[in-house]
Amino acid sequence: MYSIIRKRKLAEDTYLMEIEAPRIAKSALPGQFVIVKTTERGERIPLTIVDYDRDKCITLIFKAIGLSTREMASMGEGDSFKDVVGPLGRASNLVSLTDNELADYRVAFVAGGIGIAPVYPQVKWLYEHGNRPDVIAGAKTKSLLFYTDELQKMSDLHVVTDDESYGMKGMVTDCLRNILENGVRYDEIVAVGSMIMMKFVVELAREFSIPCTVSLNSLMVDGTGMCGACRVTIGGKTKFK
Numbered sequence: 210m211y212s213i214i215r216k217r218k219l220a221e222d223t224y225l226m227e228i229e230a231p232r233i234a235k236s237a238l239p240g241q242f243v244i245v246k247t248t249e250r251g252e253r254i255p256l257t258i259v260d261y262d263r264d265k266c267i268t269l270i271f272k273a274i275g276l277s278t279r280e281m282a283s284m285g286e287g288d289s290f291k292d293v294v295g296p297l298g299r300a301s302n303l304v305s306l307t308d309n310e311l312a313d314y315r316v317a318f319v320a321g322g323i324g325i326a327p328v329y330p331q332v333k334w335l336y337e338h339g340n341r342p343d344v345i346a347g348a349k350t351k352s353l354l355f356y357t358d359e360l361q362k363m364s365d366l367h368v369v370t371d372d373e374s375y376g377m378k379g380m381v382t383d384c385l386r387n388i389l390e391n392g393v394r395y396d397e398i399v400a401v402g403s404m405i406m407m408k409f410v411v412e413l414a415r416e417f418s419i420p421c422t423v424s425l426n427s428l429m430v431d432g433t434g435m436c437g438a439c440r441v442t443i444g445g446k447t448k449f450k
């Protein structure tokens with residue numbers, strides 16, 4: 210039951226786990242997530258479904274930043290989760306576009322650090338439907354980056370680090386601005402990362418009149434829309450994560 214089939218360290222404090230969960234894998238779509246519990250009394254941890262093998266397992270990538278994610282990081286292959294609930298949440302809007310619509314749809318993903326994890330399944334989906342998006346992936350330093358080889362296969366990848374240890378020096382917004390100032394136009398920009406990074410991506414997108422989607426990781430309880438914990442107010446309207 211929800212056993213860890215494979216565990217791999219991808220980057221500093223960042224781990225990949227394949228978890229046996231065939232029923233979740235069968236219907237998961239890019240943009241959806243699961244809530245996992247390590248033990249009966251464990252905290253509920255929301256994590257994006259990064260990949261899936263339809264009859265077998267789901268892939269999660271997480272950063273060990275606090276009590277529960279560190280506890281997860283101490284688990285190994287053969288260990289089991291008490292609970293894995295999902296798939297939860299709405300799928301990315303991109304999955305509702307037809308292959309015809311996707312043929313001319315130009316998307317740029319902007320991913321900061323662990324934000325690469327939620328971006329990856331959307332990029333993979335587009336690639337498998339004949340689209341090749343741009344991806345700008347950024348981190349403080351090279352040791353925090355992961356999945357660059359995978360993304361390179363499926364997208365036009367731009368890597369940015371604060372210390373120039375990999376790719377261009379600077380911030381993801383510097384890279385995006387360069388691209389936009391060179392005349393490239395997107396139908397949509399999708400940003401996943403820290404709140405401050407997403408704020409500056411939104412401002413840049415607004416400057417160039419490009420629709421922008423961001424991923425708000427508000428604190429969650431049930432993950433089903435019942436408890437209201439993840440409510441946010443956007444433009445005077447209440448929305449759920």
Ligand SMILES: Cc1cc2nc3c(=O)[nH]c(=O)nc-3n(C[C@H](O)[C@H](O)[C@H](O)COP(=O)(O)OP(=O)(O)OC[C@H]3O[C@@H](n4cnc5c(N)ncnc54)[C@H](O)[C@@H]3O)c2cc1C
Binds near residue numbers: 256258271272273425
């Ligand atoms: C829908 C959703 C999908 C997510 N997907 C992923 C994923 O794929 N990979 C991944 O690594 N993380 C993801 N997260 C964040 C992850 O759930 C939290 O990092 C985790 O719950 C932290 O638990 P903890 O007990 O280890 O840390 P805690 O001890 O609870 O917190 C450590 C620090 O992180 C901050 N923090 C905790 N939760 C959040 C949050 N939701 N948003 C912003 N800051 C937070 C706390 O304020 C604190 O400063 C996702 C969150 C949501 C809501």
Ligand code: FES
Binds near residue numbers: 439
């Ligand atoms: S966590 Fe979103 S409504 Fe409960």
